[in-house]
Amino acid sequence: MKTKYALPMVLAGSVVLSGCWLDDDDDPATTSVRVLHASSDAPAVNVRVNGDVVVPGADYKQAAVLTPGAGLADIAVDGLLPSGATATVISADGVSLRADTNYDVIAVGKVGDETIEPLILTDDGARDDANSARLRVVHLSPEAETVAAGPVDVYVTAFGDPLPAEATFSFSFKESVGPLELPASDDYQIRVTAAGSNGVVFDSGQIGLPVGSDLLVGAVDNTVFGSSPVSLLVLNGAEVSELLDIGTGAGIRAVHNSSAPTPNVDIYLNEEPDGSPAATDLAFGETVPGAPSTGEYVPLDAGDNRVAVTATGVTASTAIDATLNFANGDLNTVVAAGVLAEGLDALVFADNNRRIATEAKLRVIHGAIEAPTVDVFLIPTDAGGAENTLIGNSMPALDDFNYAESSGYLGVAEGNYVVFITSADGATVLYKSPSLNLEVGGVYTAIARLNEGPESVATVTLMDDFVPVIE
Template sequence: MNRFLALPLVVAGGLMLAGCDDDSDSALGTVTEAEVRIIHASPDAPPVNILVDGEAAVEGADYKEVALLTPPVGDYDLAVQGIIPGVTGDAAIVIGPANFTFEDGIRYNVVAVDTVAGIRPLTFNDTDPDFSSTTDVRVRIGHLAPNAPAVDVYVTAAGDGDDLSMTDPLLANVSFEDVADAVEVPAGDYRVQITANGATQAVFDSGSVSLPAGADLFIGAVQNTGANASATGASPVSLIVVNGADVSEIYDADQNAGVRVVHNSADAPEVDVLVDDTEALANIAFTEAAPSAALDEYASLPADTYNIKVAASADNSIVPIEADLTLANGQGYTVAAVGLLGDNTIEALVLEDSVRSIGTQASLRVVHGATAAGNVDVYLLPGDQTAIGNASPTLEDVPFKAVTGYLPVPQGTYNLRITDTDGNIAISADGVALDNGGVYTVIARDGQPTLTDFGLILLDDFVQP
């Protein structure tokens, strides 16, 4: 099984022409470009902007994302600016500015490491960035996980390595921020395992991974922030695999996907959830989440495609919702039953969850699940303000089944108002406490038995496990 999970590349094309105009040597094709790779590996830091000589070259690079810059060779000031709600300008700069001289024939790697409280740059260079081979792969390994002690790294053929006491590690006693020299190995299928230094019990096992010929890989162990990371026995790390400008992620082979189900259909009875025709969750009533509403308290399933049926608890032959669901290792999912049974609009709304705590913000996701409300405006008012007055909506003209991303919100206590587009209040909740590092999901729902008696379903850090 291919265990690589593709992650976004942050495109930084604007810097490629930095300092050039129509009369410069670039028009003649004589400008020599450097190669600078920037990796966000700070597990609780917000998305960041990369500033070059005070200008944004990359915007919104998130954890485990990579940006590749190709500026003309020369001297530059680099800084990392956190995207922090309520903080702007120089006050948001978390690294630098620091001066760098970039030359030809070198790949410069700048990695933001450690937690946000101690975030700093880790730099290392690749002196031969033009590796090419039809038979081999080049691999460089680094320890980027602030939550992990010194480790040993074992690399064996796929299928081997069940008894690490009989195998020597490829790398021993690798400490946080250590980056090993590159090694070249034949292309093929491998198994990567990580143990505490001196131990032979793996705390991370990649399973079988394919390393293709000609790839020039940096593999970094980063703090695991995927679904099921808080489960007993979960690996503390995952691996990011960077190949030039491409990045993917490998979770521990046994991490699995995480799934929870939310009953948000006001006229539907209690339901069971069948996975490949086997009962997995039972007797879920309207407004309930199973197995839990709390953050990262999922039902764990191996990555695969499953047939999911939502059936009436009283009679499993009544199946108002059936769907095939493809699950990825390390990803969390919320499957919400939305719509109404009576008018045959009931369906599954599948949300991809994040469980990552960001230390500089509360992360708030809003889901419109109230069929009778029409389009709505959402107001997040300061705690000392109860009337909407002249406030602008945080979210405007939100349609049924809309799902926001995770909105960065400053820590504080708020009063929530959800109105129709004419300003009539449909849902009101006072004293909503949002903390830095918290992850919150709120679903606007219909009422029962009166649909217009609207309310909220609260998930994640709104709920104690």
């Protein structure tokens, strides 16, 4: 299949932010400052200028364009912590801003190894041809630096051309190149290799560079799916789009969450139910891939994919037969839930496994149709252990949580917790977990289901970092 992209593309999960801190009494001369969050393990941040928050809550891969008065400015970036507090991760005091210069202030590096810092680029906007495609390119990926063991070579060619003998340019982490002016065309291809190597680690496929475009392209850590260490962020003003390696594909995993009388099941991916199942004899509460690989995915091509579920060994009828459309880079958990006699539900949830150095990420999915509305409590474990931990007067983390809903990823402070699932009025405890240790940088998913044992009405299927990896 021939896939073609045009730059700049539509927004890919990014939020456009804007702001201004020019007071009426200040010099009317202004400049342009674009702020980009490019630190892959950092939380959402506030950007402060001269002590005032001018960009609140910018997340990874988001950008803001600001129009301050020319002169000196103190710029700081504060990480947002799960407690509601903030921690300053970048401080750049006395930055000189000229009216005839555009600035890019980029949060680069990582919080976890304390390498996060501001990278400030300047640009006068000059160009020789108003109809050309103008590019500036910056290396913002510490992961690519590690994988390549040094600099990378970048090849910008006509689509389908073999790699030339010489790269268009080479650069290292935190270096930038440009501006480059290229003839506008919809027939380009960008490929990246380790310096001196022909092994391509990123391939854009066919892309277009529009007439008159003025783009900043940043190579950042790939935090979605696939083997490429990088993706490309394309900034056009405050608009941000993400370009993934053309071969990234999509990932899927599945959970059998429909209780008896639903039998064990077979799962077919893009196969007729009388073909070869991708997974067979999956029991209630089990996952595909199974432990210890519940953080892994079955790879699929982007586009439409058929998912069919049958009783094990039964090919005459399907309990689920759905066509799901996945974009390049999508990760999804599919939960087979509901009641067999009424037709099973295929509940599809988008996964976001980016790890954040300052918090744990916890997601709860309600997959137990037997308890359609519940409350969920997340209580720090008592010093005496889980058995002594009680709900007390705590407020629910998820109030009136309904079947087929997801909490999304909740930022949680590191520590030990007990999860309670109760009736919607909080009066009846349906499930109480053992003490669960949530670590910073961890990603955790718990899927509520019926407990077929005697202890409580509900239990959970644990995925991601709840399941230890066995070497």
